[in-house]
Amino acid sequence: MSNTIKLPQKLMLLGSGELGKEFVIAAQRLGNYVIAVDRYDNAPAMQVADCAEVISMLSADDLEAVVTKHKPDLIIPEIEAIRTEKLQEFAQRGITVIPTAAATNYTMNRDRIRELAHQELGIRTAKYGYAVTLAELVDISQAIGFPNVVKPVMSSSGKGQSVVLGKEEVETAWNYAIANSRGDSQKVIVEEFINFEIEITLLTIKQWNAPTIFCLPIGHRQERGDYQESWQPAAISQQQILQAQTIAKKVTDALGGAGIFGVEFFITKDEVIFSELSPRPHDTGMVTLISQNLNEFELHLRAILGLPIPHIELLGNSASAVILATEKLDAIVFTGVAEALAEKDVDIRLFGKPTAHPYRRMGVALAKADTVEQARAKATKAASKIKLHSLNQ
Template structure:
């Protein structure tokens, strides 16, 4: 990567959700040309991109068509459901895939990244196993023990994840995981349930020509396997922060390339345990839209383009809280936004998703305050004021 890159660059975004939308905004502020790709029309990032295409990203033929048409300088995946073998081919043609085609192929499946961390790098993870049928799942669950966590090896934002506390719930967990699996995978991972004090995301920025750097750790809370709120800083000891940074650097060094990685950990009283990794901006990292001088999308862009990141500053204790749909609808309006924005140091992002269904994330409330508890309360209060009308 050239230390003084030319701008603009042509960026192709594979997946055009709310995280992609913020990335497009960051990219266009520096004059780049962005092509937004997704499987449905009017996806959030398409609304702000220079142009867009609707394709199946699991189709090698469709990917070939759009790449041939636009000839991008960079291909930037935002989701898991991509025919990643095709990315290896594009990379051989001289197109830069972020973080790399091989890394994207590795991290699109939970089994591959878990095998890399545990077997190849010797990193502590939860005990785990795999199953490709209900019968196999029953056997592996008994070996792992209860409670355990069952989830697809390939999904996004925690979809398809269940905590199973006894054998009678295994079949329900299997059906839920398969129904929410991305791509054509029929494989689930079963994990030991970790009795953690807090879950964190360590946003790890890998650069082409500069050292790996980190954002202050982000704490988060999940329901149904999906994030509900996040806060920064996470409030863990300096020793545990350093331990998490060491693990994150070890894994991302093995993957290579450049860009931001959302590295998730379970923090117990005595341990820092690697959980998962996403090679792109993380949903819990939306808190950085209000908490930092450079948000995670701007950091991702700078790392991709080889632009300097001289300083990451936490502006104030901050939090995010999601705004969820409760019904299925093809026509949504919002009320209560003015009331939510009346509070000092509160911001709202509405993603512009064209359809709603129960528990779909439609927006996020952001808040900063003098301390984390106050920031979390402000964000939750603001999110509760925003009402969806179906």
């Protein structure tokens, strides 16, 4: 990346969900031109981008056509389900892929990043194994022991994840994981169940020509493998923070490039255990839309463009809570937004997804307060006030 930074640049976003939407907003505030790409029309980021393309990102031909048409300066993947071999080809042709084409290939599947951390870098992870058939899953689950966690090696936002308490639940977990697998993969990972005190995301910002820096750790809670709420700062010790930072830097240094990485950890009474990594803004990091002077999307943009990040400041104890759909809906309208916004230091983001189905994330409530506990309560209360309806009802 050159030391001479010229704006605007042409950015191609592969994946146009709610995280991509916030990134597009950040990019356009600095005058950049953004092409939003996804597998369906009117995805959230498309609604604010300069132009949009609907393609299959698992098709090398579709990717070739859209890159040839638009000639972007940078390609920025927002999802895992991409033909990553094609991204490596683009990189060989001189197009910058964020954070790198090789890193995107590594992190597309949970198996590759787990093996990089555990086998190549010697980092402590949960015990794990893989299965490509139900029979293999039964054998590996028994070898690792119960309870364990089963999930697809490639999925979106934790979908397809189950906690398996005994042998009689293995088949159900297999079916759920395969049904929610993204891309070509029919492979699942089985993990040791870690009895953690808290699960955190450490947003790690890798820069082209400056040191790696970190946001304060973000605590989060999941259900069905998907994030439900997050808060910042997470209540862990300074020693645990330093351990997490050391591990995160080791993994991101191995991946290279620049941008923000969402590095997840299990924090137990005695250990800081690496869990997963996403080479892009993280869903739990949406709390930074209210908690920091620079949110995770602005930090990602600055890092990939080589712009300075002189200071990251926590603006207050903060939390986010998701707004979920409870039924299948088209032509969606929301009620309760005014009631949610009536309380001080509460904000709402509605993502603009064109359709809803049970448990689909449709928005997020954000809150600040004197304590993290108060912020969590305010965000959860605000989210509960917002209801989804069909315009046709």
